[in-house]
Amino acid sequence: MNRTILFGILGLALLLAVPPFLKNYGIYLISYWLVFVIATMGLNLTVGYAGQKSLGHAAFFGLGAYTVAILAKAGISFWLGLPLAAVGCFIIGLGLGFPALRVQTIYLAFATLGFNTAVWLVMRNEEWLTGGTFGMDISAYGRPGLFGLSLEKNLAYYYFVLGATVVLSGLLWALLRSPWGKAFTALRDNPIRAESLGISVQSYTLLAFAIGAAYAGIAGALFAHLVQFIEPAPFAVGTSIMMYLMVVVGGTGYFFGPVLGAAVGVLLPEWLRFAQAWYLFVFGSLVVVLMLWLPDGLLSIPDRLKARRQAREASAARANAARAVGVQS
């Protein structure tokens, strides 16, 4: 527990101190990564802590982005658009999850997959609202201002996104420490037993899913002003699957899993750029290999090493005890 806080503070210090020395593209990349950290944090709640399988997260991401963009075009401030995006995604998450979760948890996977496709189709086809494949350029409306400070510059906006990430992480941390958080974990580990203890499985899974959706909506709102050009492509099923893989690669159910997973998901394309067409093939194969070798994600490595060390110590202790008693081991 202490080590986690130490890592968190160290990481935060790095994130505060380093960016002024980076070039514009570097700042953009870190901001991009942080936006995805927020989105995948929400997904981690749904997938890692509540054990649901949501494959349509990019739909809520896109809904948040388009909400803010459309409202900006209509002249409505970002500070109204942001909560609207969050609440809107929360409600839509409730609506989508309710029928799917009444049945089996795997049905949510299919429902979210289809939902993502449907939302993407709407984004692509309804040109009068979303600009269709031509997208919406909102750079003219400028980035929002905060307490009189302009967020127009990339570095300023980066610090804003960093602040939002810290606040949202804190909220999630508090949620997970609360009785609600314990209920979510109970759901993941043994839903039927949790139900027998009085936890309404349906309500809590629905809540976890909706909160995850709200986080994605907030991330989308921040994304809109980061890239300043919204088009349907980043909100298709491929991105949802990438987000899901980010959570899994980082480690489902680990608090900092999304941080690591989003870093892998955002930076890997940059590193593998040389491979070009083969990059996705390599990525897909890596995911398969990772599942075979580390089903619990990258952050499970310390736990595995600890478990192996403990197992060795335990068997050594057993051997010693057997020898002491005089039994042949």
Next chain:
Amino acid sequence: MTDFLQLFFSGLATGGIYALAALGFTLLWQASGTINFAQGEFVMLPAFMMLAFLTMGLPLWAGFIITCAVAVVVLGWGFKRGIADPLLRFGMMPIVVATIGLAIAMRNGVRAGYSAEAHSFPSLFADKLFNIAGVTITLADVGTLVAALILVVGTQAFLAKTVTGRAMQAVAQNTDSATVLGINVPRMIFYTFAINALLACAAALLVTPAYLAKFDMGEPLGMKAFFAAIIGGFNNSRGALLGGLIVGVCENLASAYISPAYKDAVALVIFMLVILFKPQGLLGKAVERKV
């Protein structure tokens, strides 16, 4: 009215193909608990294999037979030993993620390694048109539907009437009892994977002439197979057929009467309606969960 019937029949043909993919998916799920998110790619890969054999000069039927054999080994045995067996004991999530990764790898492997363009594929059926009571139906539509029906009904008969088939059903219903009864469970599960591979090859042969061979042809096909399986009732093989046909027909009708742009959303809408009102699927039996 003739328009409607025409759309209906061509929808039945497409639906038959969805049914084949859905049936394989259902069987895998029932027998081994494997949710195969790469099901669409399992159809795409044999299509490209057959294409490769064709460009090498082999006749279509020879390419098909060799592809079936390769598919059983790679998509059946290889998939089972390499991915399904090691991961199944960790629950559903690792296998979901692994098959997602596999789908991405297969799709982009073909795209980078073979070709990113769409390729034409020869049809099994000659270019004939029938005119029945004013409705024009192509021979390909009829042939596809008949072939799909034969395969689904044949698979069902195999499962219900032969000893091996009943052993496979036993494994699907209660693996522990099946082991106690002396059934070779791993081999029965392998047969399930093999049948899935063969059905995927057949689907590839039937669907590619119309939709062209492209690296991403598996995506919509796979998704509709999932929906079709659940709409029909995933614990019933006939359900896969019904689900597939319903999705095929409704898609066609919706794209003509409502909007072609939302064609891919139709399966989702039907799926949501079905799970709201009849969660076990149209032909499925309500399943009780053991505590």
